[in-house]
Amino acid sequence: KNEVEQSPQNLTAQEGEFITINCSYSVGISALHWLQQHPGGGIVSLFMLSSGKKKHGRLIATINIQEKHSSLHITASHPRDSAVYICAVRSHSGGGADGLTFGKGTHLIIQP
Amino acid sequence: GAGVSQSPSNKVTEKGKDVELRCDPISGHTALYWYRQSLGQGLEFLIYFQGNSAPDKSGLPSDRFSAERTGGSVSTLTIQRTQQEDSAVYLCASSYRGTDYGYTFGSGTRLTVV
Numbered sequence: 001k002n003e004v005e006q007s008p009q010n011l012t013a014q015e016g017e018f019i020t021i022n023c024s025y026s027v028g029i030s031a032l033h034w035l036q037q038h039p040g041g042g043i044v045s046l047f048m049l050s051s052g053k054k055k056h057g058r059l060i061a062t063i064n065i066q067e068k069h070s071s072l073h074i075t076a077s078h079p080r081d082s083a084v085y086i087c088a089v090r091s092h093s094g095g096g097a098d099g100l101t102f103g104k105g106t107h108l109i110i111q112p
Numbered sequence: 113g114a115g116v117s118q119s120p121s122n123k124v125t126e127k128g129k130d131v132e133l134r135c136d137p138i139s140g141h142t143a144l145y146w147y148r149q150s151l152g153q154g155l156e157f158l159i160y161f162q163g164n165s166a167p168d169k170s171g172l173p174s175d176r177f178s179a180e181r182t183g184g185s186v187s188t189l190t191i192q193r194t195q196q197e198d199s200a201v202y203l204c205a206s207s208y209r210g211t212d213y214g215y216t217f218g219s220g221t222r223l224t225v226v
Contacts, residue, residue, distance in 0.1 A: 035217075043203065043217040086155065102155040 003027050006087050006103035014111055019074040021106045023087030026068065033100065034061050034072050035086040043086075046072070077110045084108070114138075116218035118204050124224045125194055133189040133221045137206030144187050145207075145215070146179055150200040158202075161187060194225045 007022045023032070034046040047054050047061040049070065054061050058077075063070040074081055084107050088100040117136040125131050137144050146158040157171040161181045172178070176194075181187040191198055201222050207215035 040219075042219050043205075045215060045217070088155070100155075100157065102157075104154040 003091070003101050004087055004089055004103040006085075006106050008106060009104070010107045010109075012109045012111065013077060015078060017077050017110075019077050019081070019108065019110075021072045021085050021087075021108070023070045023072070023103055024068060025070075025087075025089045025091075025101075027089070027091040027101075029065075029068075029089040029091045031090045032063055032070050033088040033090075034070075035088060037084040037086060037105070039083075046085075074108075079110045079112050082109050116204055116206050116216050118202075118218035118221050120221055121219065122222045122224075124226060127196060127225055128193055130190065130192045131194055131223065133191075133202050133223070135187045135189070135204030135206075135218060137185065137187070137204070138216055139185075141206035141208055141216075142184065143207040143215070144181060145205045146187070146189050147203045147205065148200045149203060149220070155203065158189070191223075194223075196225045199223055199225045 003026050005024045011019065013019055030050065032049045035043050036046050037043045046059060049061055049063045051063060051065060058075045060073040061070065070087060072085055084105040086105045087103040090100050116138055119134045123131055135144065142163045144161040148156045148158055159172055159179045160168040163184060167179065176192045179187060179189045187204065189202060201220040203220045204218045205215045
């Protein structure tokens with residue numbers, strides 16, 4: 001069983017909708033990352049969280065350490081937000097001494 | 113450099129041949145990671161270098177895989193006697209110190225073993 005579970009696996013929405021992508025993990029972590037991977041493979045690090053909430057433009061990431069859960073929100077979604085969003089956690093039980101354990105990603109499509 | 117550079121961007125090789133993939137991290141980043149992304153799968157950790165410490169090789173899938181990092185900068189991932197299941201995108205990332213500081217990915221090498 002993957003230590004990092006994302007939902008939904010696929011999401012199609014209309015431009016302007018509010019988007020929520022969820023990530024749950026089963027181990028104690030020191031940091032959680034949200035990554036964005038566009039078609040063609042390039043990966044961009046969006047957020048790194050260890051507690052609370054972070055906001056960058058239309059993107060908001062939250063984490064609840066007690067519940068072992070994080071969410072990534074996109075407000076006023078746009079077709080250019082179409083990508084795979086990946087959650088990754090740094091724990092001491094997997095992923096190497098400093099590597100990360102990754103979710104399988106959420107494939108988001110925003111239709112105009 | 114300004115970003116993490118990987119080469120080649122694409123590699124097609126015959127089964128049984130050896131391949132070398134190169135990663136040039138951001139200057140000054142002491143941590144370097146190799147990951148693999150197979151079709152339909154999530155990212156899989158392979159190996160981690162931190163400064164002059166011994167690398168963490170716990171993610172390497174078999175002894176056909178090896179990696180080195182010369183002078184704390186450029187890294188080479190070598191796959192010997194390639195198999196079709198080795199076909200994947202191999203991604204390199206670097207970080208100032210470690211993943212608690214955030215990190216930057218290269219654009220990857222797409223390896224196809226035929």
